[in-house]
Amino acid sequence: MGLKWMSLILGFLAIQSLGGLLCMARGDVLHYDFVLKETNFTRLCSTKSILTVNGSFPGPTIQVNRGDTVFVNVHNQGLYGVTIHWHGVRQPRNPWSDGPENITQCPIQPGTNFTYEVIFSTEEGTLWWHAHSDWSRATVHGAIIILPTPATTYPFPKPYAQETIVLGEWYKGDVMAIIDDALATGGDPNVSDAFTINGQPGDLYNCSNGTTYHLAVEYGNTYLLRIINAVMNEEQFFGIAQHNLTVVGTDGAYIKPITTNYIMITPGQTMDVLVTMNQSRSLYYIASTPYAESTVQFDRTTTTAILQYNGNYTPPSSIPFPTLPSYNDTDAAGNFTTRLRALASKEHPVNVPKNITTRIFIAVSVNELICPINTSCSGPHGNRLSASLNNISFETPSIAVLQAYYNGLNGVFASDFPSVPPYIFNFTGDVGNNTLYPSQGTKAKLIKYDEAVEIVFQGTNVLAAENHPMHLHGFSFYLVGNGSGNFNNVTDPPNYNLIDPPEVNTIGVRKNGWATIRFFADNPGVWFMHCHLERHASWGMDTVLIVRNGPTNATSIRPPPAYMPPCSKA
Numbered sequence: 361m362g363l364k365w366m367s368l369i370l371g372f373l374a375i376q377s378l379g380g381l382l383c384m385a386r387g388d389v390l391h392y393d394f395v396l397k398e399t400n401f402t403r404l405c406s407t408k409s410i411l412t413v414n415g416s417f418p419g420p421t422i423q424v425n426r427g428d429t430v431f432v433n434v435h436n437q438g439l440y441g442v443t444i445h446w447h448g449v450r451q452p453r454n455p456w457s458d459g460p461e462n463i464t465q466c467p468i469q470p471g472t473n474f475t476y477e478v479i480f481s482t483e484e485g486t487l488w489w490h491a492h493s494d495w496s497r498a499t500v501h502g503a504i505i506i507l508p509t510p511a512t513t514y515p516f517p518k519p520y521a522q523e524t525i526v527l528g529e530w531y532k533g534d535v536m537a538i539i540d541d542a543l544a545t546g547g548d549p550n551v552s553d554a555f556t557i558n559g560q561p562g563d564l565y566n567c568s569n570g571t572t573y574h575l576a577v578e579y580g581n582t583y584l585l586r587i588i589n590a591v592m593n594e595e596q597f598f599g600i601a602q603h604n605l606t607v608v609g610t611d612g613a614y615i616k617p618i619t620t621n622y623i624m625i626t627p628g629q630t631m632d633v634l635v636t637m638n639q640s641r642s643l644y645y646i647a648s649t650p651y652a653e654s655t656v657q658f659d660r661t662t663t664t665a666i667l668q669y670n671g672n673y674t675p676p677s678s679i680p681f682p683t684l685p686s687y688n689d690t691d692a693a694g695n696f697t698t699r700l701r702a703l704a705s706k707e708h709p710v711n712v713p714k715n716i717t718t719r720i721f722i723a724v725s726v727n728e729l730i731c732p733i734n735t736s737c738s739g740p741h742g743n744r745l746s747a748s749l750n751n752i753s754f755e756t757p758s759i760a761v762l763q764a765y766y767n768g769l770n771g772v773f774a775s776d777f778p779s780v781p782p783y784i785f786n787f788t789g790d791v792g793n794n795t796l797y798p799s800q801g802t803k804a805k806l807i808k809y810d811e812a813v814e815i816v817f818q819g820t821n822v823l824a825a826e827n828h829p830m831h832l833h834g835f836s837f838y839l840v841g842n843g844s845g846n847f848n849n850v851t852d853p854p855n856y857n858l859i860d861p862p863e864v865n866t867i868g869v870r871k872n873g874w875a876t877i878r879f880f881a882d883n884p885g886v887w888f889m890h891c892h893l894e895r896h897a898s899w900g901m902d903t904v905l906i907v908r909n910g911p912t913n914a915t916s917i918r919p920p921p922a923y924m925p926p927c928s929k930a
């Protein structure tokens with residue numbers, strides 16, 4: 361067991377006492393320093409200051425082997441409080457380092473630092489990290505690459521090289537002001553002005569063609585692209601002209617290879633894709649365009665990068681462009697998701713619960729809240745936009761739920777998040793204004809340790825039906841079924857895939873459709889669950905699952921670290 365040291369910055373690193381930890385950790389221990397600071401970037405013909413980690417956009421990549429532990433010291437030299445989340449990392453028994461603001465910790469205030477202990481266990485493939493406070497994740501995010509352990513290898517031929525492709529979104533305005541204004545007026549937040557590939561909008565935007573991201577490749581080799589959707593508010597279709605994509609992993613777990621000419625990837629998801637460079641030496645467009653079958657406004661632009669073969673050739677007069685489904689092609693989106701199957705090999709087995717002991721059914725809705733008297737609101741019908749799970753619009757507390765739960769503080773959250781919606785109606789039909797108005801509260805669902813949990817997410821047609829990428833912290837889960845329309849508790853369960861369901865941490869619940877997930881509640885802690893469309897999360901499409909301690913220390917939440925950022929009654 362070695363000690364690897366990695367310093368991404370200028371900063372100075374003190375060798376920390378690792379005490380007994382080294383004996384416990386199965387892998388190596390690595391250290392990173394993240395400096396949060398404002399940095400000027402020029403995009404779309406203008407310069408603005410954005411919050412970055414170590415001055416880069418996207419931020420630095422964390423690379424580990426399966427089972428390693430990483431200490432990341434986050435130094436906040438920015439203007440406001442921020443937290444960081446390690447998206448898809450289970451963090452066994454360690455919710456203290458999970459990150460969502462006021463769920464597991466209060467913000468790291470400017471001028472202070474906090475060290476996250478990021479514990480990798482069964483994850484292998486690609487995950488990512490991002491800020492989890494307000495809308496700061498628009499610019500504060502980066503890749504996490506988890507290689508096989510040194511003793512093992514990929515379940516596919518070793519690729520010639522790997523490349524990270526981070527899909528992002530660029531706003532000309534200040535993202536924090538955009539969401540603050542939207543929440544103040546009750547209206548829709550402004551949409552972005554561009555999508556980006558590795559921070560660059562690409563050739564289809566003004567003032568951008570000189571900096572388009574180029575991926576230089578050698579003819580005849582196979583590359584592993586680690587694709588991350590860090591976009592704030594839109595699912596994406598992604599493809600490369602004249603090249604097949606072979607998807608071999610998603611969300612830090614392997615799948616049976618899928619050969620396709622496009623992928624549909626939701627915010628929060630990652631996909632590991634093999635691409636063989638078997639076409640004539642030339643230039644080819646890589647493109648990503650929104651999937652957003654929706655009546656709400658969204659960014660309809662397309663971002664590009666260029667796949668550039670090495671060698672001597674005359675560049676084509678017109679670079680071939682991939683054929684991608686249109687923004688409203690829900691079939692194309694659903695068809696892709698339906699093809700995902702776990703690898704389910706001896707080395708990468710599935711462990712899907714078959715005997716369910718906790719069942720939860722969650723109606724997922726976009727709603728309205730009545731505009732307060734003597735106020736004018738700019739949402740539909742003069743109301744405020746809102747969103748809910750089981751008709752409860754989540755309210756973020758000012759003391760972290762984890763702190764309140766661990767220390768038995770009353771009045772911060774209630775434990776009565778319901779296991780069924782308050783009304784059963786034709787969720788995906790003509791809903792009229794049924795459940796237009798949700799109730800508001802900070803409600804969590806308590807689950808006993810090691811329960812076999814099933815959650816059915818039912819998208820609804822209330823106000824605005826959309827695909828909802830539901831994400832759960834602290835777990836990956838099996839997607840055992842999904843479909844269009846209303847979930848049918850008689851005819852749908854017999855069709856569940858209990859053999860090789862994909863193991864994921866984020867699942868796009870189809871527009872006016874449903875998805876069923878299963879997992880064992882074997883990770884005690886306080887775990888946020890929310891839509892990964894940022895505006896829906898801001899409107900309250902969130903809840904908290906609290907998994908109680910098991911019978912032993914080894915099945916209980918670890919004691920908190922010596923220092924946690926303090927909560928205040930601000």
Ligand SMILES: *[C@@H]1O[C@H](CO)[C@@H](O)[C@H](O)[C@H]1NC(C)=O
Pocket residue numbers: 398399400407409
């Ligand atoms: C960013 O640019 C603005 C002017 O456009 C300038 O005033 C400011 O000092 C710059 N900030 C940094 C950190 O370079």
Ligand SMILES: *[C@@H]1O[C@H](CO)[C@@H](O)[C@H](O)[C@H]1NC(C)=O
Pocket residue numbers: 435472473474923
């Ligand atoms: C980080 O925070 C700790 C706890 O507040 C403090 O003792 C330490 O001096 C800080 N270190 C740096 C480099 O700011």
Ligand SMILES: *[C@@H]1O[C@H](CO)[C@@H](O)[C@H](O)[C@H]1NC(C)=O
Pocket residue numbers: 569570
């Ligand atoms: C970018 O586009 C402009 C205007 O079409 C063109 O003059 C310029 O050559 C392009 N630059 C690159 C690097 O393609």
Ligand SMILES: *[C@@H]1O[C@H](CO)[C@@H](O)[C@H](O)[C@H]1NC(C)=O
Pocket residue numbers: 602603604619638
């Ligand atoms: C893409 O995959 C299809 C189906 O496997 C195959 O027929 C086709 O030849 C492949 N195309 C390229 C460019 O590799």
Ligand SMILES: *[C@@H]1O[C@H](CO)[C@@H](O)[C@H](O)[C@H]1NC(C)=O
Pocket residue numbers: 686688689690
């Ligand atoms: C998608 O939108 C186009 C117009 O932009 C329309 O012609 C087409 O019918 C729509 N397709 C679906 C499936 O709604």
Ligand SMILES: *[C@@H]1O[C@H](CO)[C@@H](O)[C@H](O)[C@H]1NC(C)=O
Pocket residue numbers: 689691692695
């Ligand atoms: C989706 O799959 C169905 C059934 O296989 C097929 O009929 C349909 O053409 C596919 N749609 C798209 C857009 O790929």
Ligand SMILES: *[C@@H]1O[C@H](CO)[C@@H](O)[C@H](O)[C@H]1NC(C)=O
Pocket residue numbers: 715716717
């Ligand atoms: C399912 O779980 C329950 C509760 O733990 C148990 O009583 C029952 O025997 C189990 N059934 C099967 C078929 O394993």
Ligand SMILES: *[C@@H]1O[C@H](CO)[C@@H](O)[C@H](O)[C@H]1NC(C)=O
Pocket residue numbers: 461462466467494756757758759926927928929930
């Ligand atoms: C989190 O709590 C702090 C006080 O501890 C408060 O200032 C902040 O506004 C809260 N964040 C959110 C998103 O409510």
Ligand SMILES: *[C@@H]1O[C@H](CO)[C@@H](O)[C@H](O)[C@H]1NC(C)=O
Pocket residue numbers: 786788789790
């Ligand atoms: C629900 O609404 C849809 C769309 O209007 C309709 O096709 C379906 O028959 C309705 N289902 C029930 C059970 O009423």
Ligand SMILES: *[C@@H]1O[C@H](CO)[C@@H](O)[C@H](O)[C@H]1NC(C)=O
Pocket residue numbers: 792793796
């Ligand atoms: C809800 O629907 C009922 C009956 O259609 C109507 O009377 C009422 O005004 C509606 N409320 C709102 C807020 O649209």
Ligand SMILES: *[C@@H]1O[C@H](CO)[C@@H](O)[C@H](O)[C@H]1NC(C)=O
Pocket residue numbers: 784849850
């Ligand atoms: C199945 O669904 C029907 C109709 O929504 C409902 O009445 C019934 O209670 C459900 N049964 C179970 C076991 O959930």
Ligand SMILES: *[C@@H]1O[C@H](CO)[C@@H](O)[C@H](O)[C@H]1NC(C)=O
Pocket residue numbers: 913919
């Ligand atoms: C369990 O943890 C507590 C607090 O961390 C410690 O005091 C106790 O000795 C531990 N018990 C065992 C059996 O390890």
Ligand SMILES: [Cu+2]
Pocket residue numbers: 827828829891892893896897901
């Ligand atoms: Cu959503």
